[in-house]
Amino acid sequence: MSTRTITGNLAADAEVVPAGSINITKLRVIENTGEYRGGKYVEHPDATTHFVEAKFELGENAAATLHKGDAVIVAGREHTSSWGPEGNKTYGRVVEADHIGVDLSRQVAQVRRVTREDNGQ
Numbered sequence: 660m661s662t663r664t665i666t667g668n669l670a671a672d673a674e675v676v677p678a679g680s681i682n683i684t685k686l687r688v689i690e691n692t693g694e695y696r697g698g699k700y701v702e703h704p705d706a707t708t709h710f711v712e713a714k715f716e717l718g719e720n721a722a723a724t725l726h727k728g729d730a731v732i733v734a735g736r737e738h739t740s741s742w743g744p745e746g747n748k749t750y751g752r753v754v755e756a757d758h759i760g761v762d763l764s765r766q767v768a769q770v771r772r773v774t775r776e777d778n779g780q
Contacts, residue, residue: 661736661737662734662735662736662737663733663734663735663736663737663754664732664733664734665688665690665709665711665732665733665754666690666730666731666732666733666762667688667689667690667691667706667707667709667730667731668688668689668728668729668730668731669686669687669688669689669725669726669727669728669729669731670687670688670689670708670727671687671727672725672726672727673685673686673721673722673725674686675718675722681714681715682714682718682719683712683713683714683718684712684713684714684717684718684719684721684722685710685711685712686710686711686712686713686721686725686731686733686756686759687708687709687710687711688708688709688711688731688733689706689707689708689709690706690707690708690709691703691706691707692706692707709733709752709754710740710751710752710753710754711733711735711753711754711756711759712753712754712755712756713755713756713759714755716773717756717757717758717759718756720773721756721759724761725759725761729761729766730761730762730764730765730766731759731760731761731762732758732759732760732761732762733754733756733758733759734756734757734758735754735755735756735757735758736754736755736757737752737753737754737755738752738753738755739751739752739753740752740753
């Protein structure tokens with residue numbers, strides 16, 4: 660797995676799904692990408708969709724905080740995953756988030772510390 664940092668906007672509200680004895684928070688981050696050509700930045704015509712998964716407190720806090728359209732920064736380990744029925748599988752890159760934050764260059768946020776009691780510990 661390689662480490663990635665991505666920035667973009669949430670395509671939808673977070674989805675919390677049970678996975679055995681834990682919950683996984685799933686996010687879709689849309690990133691507008693581009694490159695420099697001849698000294699000028701040229702945007703790619705299609706945005707890149709990143710699938711992000713967060714577990715434990717990180718996932719709980721992301722689901723409670725973030726909403727569709729929010730600008731985010733995600734850092735984590737990236738790997739290829741597949742889903743769907745045999746013979747018709749879809750493959751995509753998934754970032755297992757280690758850190759998720761709001762992009763303060765594009766919005767403001769109000770921070771509230773979470774205590775162990777808030778997390779039921």
